[in-house]
Amino acid sequence: MKKSVRPLLPNQERAFALLFWLAVWQIAALVIGQKILLVTPLEALRCFLAMLPQPAFWARVIFSTLRILAGFGLAVLGAFLLAALARSHRMLAALIELPLQAIKATPVASFIILALLWVSSRQLSVLISFFMALPILYSAVQTGLDAADPALLEMAQVFRMGLCARIRAIWLPGLLPAFRRGCSVALGICWKSGIAAEVIGLPGGSMGEALYRAKITLSTAEVFAWSIAIVLLSAVLERLFMALLAAAEQHIVGIKEESQC
Numbered sequence: 001m002k003k004s005v006r007p008l009l010p011n012q013e014r015a016f017a018l019l020f021w022l023a024v025w026q027i028a029a030l031v032i033g034q035k036i037l038l039v040t041p042l043e044a045l046r047c048f049l050a051m052l053p054q055p056a057f058w059a060r061v062i063f064s065t066l067r068i069l070a071g072f073g074l075a076v077l078g079a080f081l082l083a084a085l086a087r088s089h090r091m092l093a094a095l096i097e098l099p100l101q102a103i104k105a106t107p108v109a110s111f112i113i114l115a116l117l118w119v120s121s122r123q124l125s126v127l128i129s130f131f132m133a134l135p136i137l138y139s140a141v142q143t144g145l146d147a148a149d150p151a152l153l154e155m156a157q158v159f160r161m162g163l164c165a166r167i168r169a170i171w172l173p174g175l176l177p178a179f180r181r182g183c184s185v186a187l188g189i190c191w192k193s194g195i196a197a198e199v200i201g202l203p204g205g206s207m208g209e210a211l212y213r214a215k216i217t218l219s220t221a222e223v224f225a226w227s228i229a230i231v232l233l234s235a236v237l238e239r240l241f242m243a244l245l246a247a248a249e250q251h252i253v254g255i256k257e258e259s260q261c
Contacts, residue, residue: 036218044224051225061233064125064207068194069237071129072187078130079137083145100135108132112197121201125194125208132193133186140182147174176249184242191234 022041029040051057082100086093103111108128115127148170155161198208207230214222 036220039221039224043221044228047221048225048228051222051229057229060205060207060210061229063203063205064194064198065233065237067123067125067206068129068190071126071194072133072190074126074130075133075137075186075190076183078134079141082134082138083141086142087145096138100138103131104135108193108196109200112200115197116201121203124201124203125197125206128197129190129194132189136186136189137179137182140178140186141175143182144175144178145171147178172249172252176245176252180242180245180249183245184238187238187241188234191230195230 025038025041029038032038035043082096086096111131112124112128115124115131119127195208195211198206199212200208202209202212207226211223211226211230214220214226
């Protein structure tokens with residue numbers, strides 16, 4: 001009798017995939033044999049760990065993180081405001097959606113170069129993160145609002161349900177899941193576009209500037225080290241934000257009837 005093979009758990013699958021691609025990276029680095037083109041994973045990790053105790057490293061992390069998250073936060077506020085305006089009148093919806101479609105279709109590099117005419121390089125990542133996240137979040141909010149049951153809305157109007165109760169019982173259950181998915185995508189876009197803006201604008205003390213300086217000095221290990229830092233920071237902050245958003249959703253939607261809004 002043949003023994004059945006136990007399937008791997010999700011964490012085991014991810015660990016296997018990580019080890020597989022690290023092995024591919026290691027073999028490629030050994031085959032190429034030129035550190036200026038490709039370093040090994042161990043060399044990149046060693047460089048990354050060497051940067052961690054340096055105050056300058058954390059100063060750059062704080063500089064870039066605050067600006068990218070500021071752009072994301074402004075995009076969240078803008079998405080809700082524009083979605084509310086769009087639902088108030090069809091003509092406003094058309095006026096709002098046209099520029100947002102243009103933003104989605106325009107290359108990030110074009111926006112970065114144009115934005116340098118409007119703001120200083122130190123605030124560039126805020127503006128770029130805002131513009132790149134806004135269409136995604138606006139679409140997510142619109143999708144969530146459309147998910148509201150029309151029958152429930154009509155019933156709420158007939159029974160003269162208060163605005164607070166309508167938001168909690170009808171709008172939020174459909175809005176929050178779509179908004180959470182939109183935030184997951186928008187946060188990743190914010191980090192990619194924000195760092196790209198810093199690489200082009202070169203604001204002093206940013207992670208993007210450090211990445212560019214490492215490139216022009218041919219410090220390949222440092223390029224990989226900064227890339228590792230950016231990926232880890234993006235992943236950690238995204239998981240943290242999504243966990244907080246999920247907890248807020250559970251608290252808001254599951255609030256007791258007798259509680260006030």
